[in-house]
Amino acid sequence: MKKLILIISALGLAAGIYVWFYVYNKPHTDYENKPPDYIMTAKELYDRFVENPNLNYTGKVIQINGVFQSVEDDDSLITVVFVFNEGMFGSEGVRCTFIPRFNEQLRKLKAPGPISLKGFCSGYNGTDVILEHCSPAN
Amino acid sequence: MKKTVLIFFAIFFSAVSSQAQKYITKSGKISFFSDGPLEKIEAKNNKVNAAIDAKSGLIVFKVLMKSFVFEKALMQEHFNENYVESDKYPLSTFKGKITNIKDIDFTKEGAYDATVEGDLTIHGKTNRIKTNGKFIVSSNSINGKSSFTIKLADYNIEIPKIVTGKIAEEILISVDVDLKPLKR
Numbered sequence: 001m002k003k004l005i006l007i008i009s010a011l012g013l014a015a016g017i018y019v020w021f022y023v024y025n026k027p028h029t030d031y032e033n034k035p036p037d038y039i040m041t042a043k044e045l046y047d048r049f050v051e052n053p054n055l056n057y058t059g060k061v062i063q064i065n066g067v068f069q070s071v072e073d074d075d076s077l078i079t080v081v082f083v084f085n086e087g088m089f090g091s092e093g094v095r096c097t098f099i100p101r102f103n104e105q106l107r108k109l110k111a112p113g114p115i116s117l118k119g120f121c122s123g124y125n126g127t128d129v130i131l132e133h134c135s136p137a138n
Numbered sequence: 139m140k141k142t143v144l145i146f147f148a149i150f151f152s153a154v155s156s157q158a159q160k161y162i163t164k165s166g167k168i169s170f171f172s173d174g175p176l177e178k179i180e181a182k183n184n185k186v187n188a189a190i191d192a193k194s195g196l197i198v199f200k201v202l203m204k205s206f207v208f209e210k211a212l213m214q215e216h217f218n219e220n221y222v223e224s225d226k227y228p229l230s231t232f233k234g235k236i237t238n239i240k241d242i243d244f245t246k247e248g249a250y251d252a253t254v255e256g257d258l259t260i261h262g263k264t265n266r267i268k269t270n271g272k273f274i275v276s277s278n279s280i281n282g283k284s285s286f287t288i289k290l291a292d293y294n295i296e297i298p299k300i301v302t303g304k305i306a307e308e309i310l311i312s313v314d315v316d317l318k319p320l321k322r
Contacts, residue, residue, distance in 0.1 A: 024212055025210065026211050026212055027210070028211040028214070034317065052184065054228075056211050058204060058224075058225060058228050059224075059225060060217075071167070073166075075184065077165075079165070087163060088160075088189060089187055089189055089320075090162055090320050095164065095185075098201050119217070120204075122185075122202045122204035122205045122228075123202045123204055123224075123228040123229065124202075125187055125200040125201075125202050125229055126187075126200055127200070127227065128164065130185055132185070
């Protein structure tokens with residue numbers, strides 16, 4: 001009986017440790033090493049969201065390429081910007097915020113220029129398509 | 139509802155086309171905090187769109203819900219899937235007006251108290267809100283700050299029964315935006 005209680009307690013403890021480390025404290029998704037769900041040009045991505053703001057690309061990893069117009073360096077977050085339109089918030093297009101470890105590499109970029117990148121699509125806010133946790137696409 | 143949004147944007151665009159200065163940001167910060175008996179919940183979003191028409195006092199915010207970052211991945215997952223249903227309602231907006239715009243001179247450096255009133259839409263539900271804030275006007279930008287509390291129930295955000303009473307029913311929202319003149 002004692003042995004059974006010990007085994008059940010050990011299993012319970014193991015389950016608790018598993019839940020704590022792998023469920024409650026599970027790490028954020030590693031988007032850099034996640035293969036893209038879709039590959040297209042930056043312009044195609046923008047046009048598709050403008051045509052259908054409820055496009056189901058939200059939450060997906062998308063790889064895009066195209067000519068970016070500027071690089072914004074704000075609060076140690078670097079955003080590569082593709083511009084395709086003008087509206088109430090100024091230029092509109094695709095805004096791609098990179099994982100900070102690529103900052104040094106990105107600060108050497110000369111705008112405008114070609115780039116290929118992938119990132120997590122958090123959606124279309126009515127002016128821009130937002131990609132986050134971006135990394136250069138090989 | 140669609141008609142109201144169209145009328146609002148028509149008014150805003152007509153204001154934009156006038157000579158009055160507009161100030162915008164696409165990297166505004168919004169965070170929220172709740173302190174329940176079970177756990178504290180905190181998240182930050184630093185990709186907020188905000189625009190202010192300095193003449194009319196019209197003010198617009200656009201916030202993608204999937205851009206909120208939590209310390210714990212599990213919490214972020216629950217927030218998106220179970221609470222705000224960000225696949226179904228990806229965008230939250232605030233469209234309103236600075237009601238004491240006559241007391242604020244966006245061309246003169248200084249700190250100004252502001253009262254803002256407008257429609258806040260979260261989770262597909264719109265409520266009229268009124269809050270106080272502060273604008274700090276400097277030579278090349280305007281910083282706007284405000285914080286206010288909302289009730290989750292007012293936005294049809296349900297707390298799962300298993301954690302009812304353990305998670306706060308109200309959250310504190312803090313807004314911090316650095317707006318720059320819109321260049322044409």
